[in-house]
Amino acid sequence: MARYAILIDHDYCTGCHTCEVACQQEHSYPVGTNGVTVREYEYEANGRVKIDYLPFFTEHCDFCTARLARQEQPACVKHCQARCMEFGLSNDLGETMKERPRAALFTHVPHR
Numbered sequence: 437m438a439r440y441a442i443l444i445d446h447d448y449c450t451g452c453h454t455c456e457v458a459c460q461q462e463h464s465y466p467v468g469t470n471g472v473t474v475r476e477y478e479y480e481a482n483g484r485v486k487i488d489y490l491p492f493f494t495e496h497c498d499f500c501t502a503r504l505a506r507q508e509q510p511a512c513v514k515h516c517q518a519r520c521m522e523f524g525l526s527n528d529l530g531e532t533m534k535e536r537p538r539a540a541l542f543t544h545v546p547h548r
């Protein structure tokens with residue numbers, strides 16, 4: 437069975453939260469419920485304050501099953517402002533991670 441995934445390249449996430457809004461609108465989720473939520477991690481490196489933004493997928497993420505059935509990308513991926521999210525087969529995306537030092541894969545097996 438094909439295992440789908442969303443790759444997130446943390447080096448390019450700007451923390452714009454558009455993915456959260458896109459997910460809420462797609463599913464008509466109430467305020468406070470999201471399939472993806474963007475967390476912030478603030479730290480110091482080389483004497484400077486840095487912030488990393490970490491999109492985190494929750495139990496409310498259904499991988500946009502209805503959109504996939506229409507051959508459309510998940511709403512969060514389509515609307516990501518920084519194009520730091522990619523949707524595809526986990527094996528294919530995993531291959532591309534060799535050249536991405538700070539990427540993560542969120543995997544999903546569709547329900548039968």
Ligand code: SF4
Pocket residue numbers: 458459460462470471472493496497498499500510511512513
């Ligand atoms: S894949 Fe769809 S359901 Fe999951 S977080 Fe993205 S928009 Fe929400």
Ligand code: SF4
Pocket residue numbers: 448449450451452453454455456474489491515516517518519520521
């Ligand atoms: S839309 Fe893209 S750039 Fe914006 S917070 Fe979400 S993952 Fe990061």
